Amino acid sequence: MSEYQVTIGIEIHCELKTKTKMFSGAPTSFGEVANTQTSVIDLGHPGCLPCVNKEAVRLAIKACGGLHCTIDPLVKFDRKNYYYSDLPKGFQITQQFHPIGKDGYVTIQTEDGPRQIRVERIHMEEDTAKQFHKETGTYIDFNRAGTPLVEIVSRPDMHSAAEAAAYVEALRRILFYLNVSDVKMEEGSMRCDVNISISNDPEKLGTKVEIKNLNSIANVQKAVQAEIERQTALLEAGEPIEQATRRFDEPTKATVLMRKKEGTVDYKYFPEPNIFPIQLDQSWIDSILNSLEELPEARMARFQKDFGLSEYDSSVLVNDRDMADFYEEVMKTAREAKKAANWVIVEMAAWLNKNNLSFAKNPASAADLASLVNLIDEGTISGKQGKEVFEDVMKGRKPEEVIKEKGMQQVSDDSTLIAMINQVLDENPKSIEDFKNGKKRAVGFLMGQVMKASKGQANPKKANGLLVQELSKR
Known part of the structure; x- marks a missing residue:
């Protein structure tokens, strides 16, 4: 051809x-x-x-x-x-x-x-x-x-x-x-x-x-x-x-x-x-031309410059003007532009599609989604918990209320986490021995036990670091 x-x-x-x-x-x-x-x-x-x-x-x-x-x-x-x-x-x-x-x-x-x-x-x-x-x-x-x-x-x-x-x-x-x-x-x-x-x-x-x-x-x-x-x-x-x-x-x-x-x-x-x-x-004629709305190309360039987004993410957002408008509202209070974009492009778009809705009829508040992104970023809740809270945010609820109601507050206090970790270590001496013998999967198993003991509320990143620290003392 x-x-x-x-x-x-x-x-x-x-x-x-x-x-x-x-x-x-x-x-x-x-x-x-x-x-x-x-x-x-x-x-x-x-x-x-x-x-x-x-x-x-x-x-x-x-x-x-x-x-x-x-x-x-x-x-x-x-x-x-x-x-x-x-x-x-x-x-x-x-x-x-x-x-x-x-x-x-x-x-x-x-x-x-x-x-x-x-x-x-x-x-x-x-x-x-x-x-x-x-x-x-x-x-x-x-x-x-x-x-x-x-x-x-x-x-x-x-x-x-x-x-x-x-x-x-x-x-x-x-x-x-x-x-x-x-x-x-x-x-x-x-x-x-x-x-x-x-x-x-x-x-x-x-x-x-x-x-x-x-x-x-x-x-x-x-x-x-x-x-x-x-x-x-x-x-x-x-x-x-x-x-x-x-x-x-x-x-x-x-x-x-x-x-x-x-x-x-x-x-x-x-x-x-x-x-x-x-x-x-x-x-x-001049007054009309001088008051034109921002065009898609200009908006894409601005999203990349102001928010540090990739060309792909900017393009996906700009393709749907209502989605881009919502994202800009989210970014008035959200701290992590890339993470906020992921929630809007992936999670929110999928939820709306599943419920036969468009961004023009989005039931969620931009400020509430921004709060959810910030709460996950600061470790108040985990990403997994965030997805659970998100379902309620999409029904018009505030993430803080949902977290309090479901008792999801993530545990990030060092002393509380160390106490939990040591209890798990005391109960699993075989895993300590496996770790000392170079079996790295032992850490994964022990982390699972820590998360179970904390009912999923331990800050995973912090808990993992403290677990390795406590293991090295044994």
Whole structure:
């Protein structure tokens, strides 16, 4: 496969996080009863004029800022004309000729280090309705019609399935961190179309094949890899690749033909006559760009610098903004950054997953988890006891109360521990003899007896040191 040049470009439609639609006052609530979130404007009734949603423009500017795009302060809209049952007006209002942003980039992580994927353009438009195909016919829900979108078009800068997935993930994180969109691919608020071509001539692109409506990062990678393998097999068999639109079939892990393309569709674009060009005030644009939220890359760098975390731990935390927010709250009082990160990334994430919860609905207090980490670190309780206390912390309880209630206070006093150790040694003379004969496992056995005698409350680290000290005196 290495002799073939794989070229990948991606188009992403992302719903903007507004309360109302792009050109009307209808709500954008997801999951409502079909055809209850509509307006005569979105349904294309005669005589109804569109009015541009200012908040949608603000969010589009934020997206441009996060993707390092040049912003066009003159907002113009165009009509894209085509007839389809999910397009009530018979045309879509979009920005074909004057996108709000262009010439940006997204940085992705690859096996060879970070790499920039160029963004050709970002433009605003309205969404279509949604169709449901059933045995009794096709049904249309117009709730989605008119929802504000940005379409983000990359340059063909990706060359593998892994790079395509990394690009979509990086883009998703940026838009989520900027509060531009909730980017829930499973709900359709972020939809992905991938264009792939394969050529055995590095100077020429192959025939472009489009894969439509990929609904998860994992499926982006699987679909692209499947299509690369399909096209490679055709080339090696001497068969032509036809320009077409395909979809990814999850059960078979293969791409399936939807329709063949003979050429470019003529949408007969022309300027939208009912929306005059809007000149944005530069000071308004600047105020938006100057107040952007911290981006994922910057947060990762800060976590490594301020908390001394590894790149991996920082990446895991930053991948989930709510997890990263919680960790920062924990670190306001926790003393050990790495240990706190482990509790958040491993124990807490597993508990939430097991209980079908997210960090946004985390029942535990950050201050209480920080207290638990500190209590373990200072030896008040052992790590094993900490896991038991953690279960109660995740139910909203304070670790100090749980420790007191369960009598878990760890014994760290030297004189108390030495008394326990000597009692154990007196009861196990054979183990003392084994230790003197070089049998190191004797220490492990004796430590077990000390922990048993203390009902698990002896400070293991301190007890082990004192045990070896007392053994050497015998």
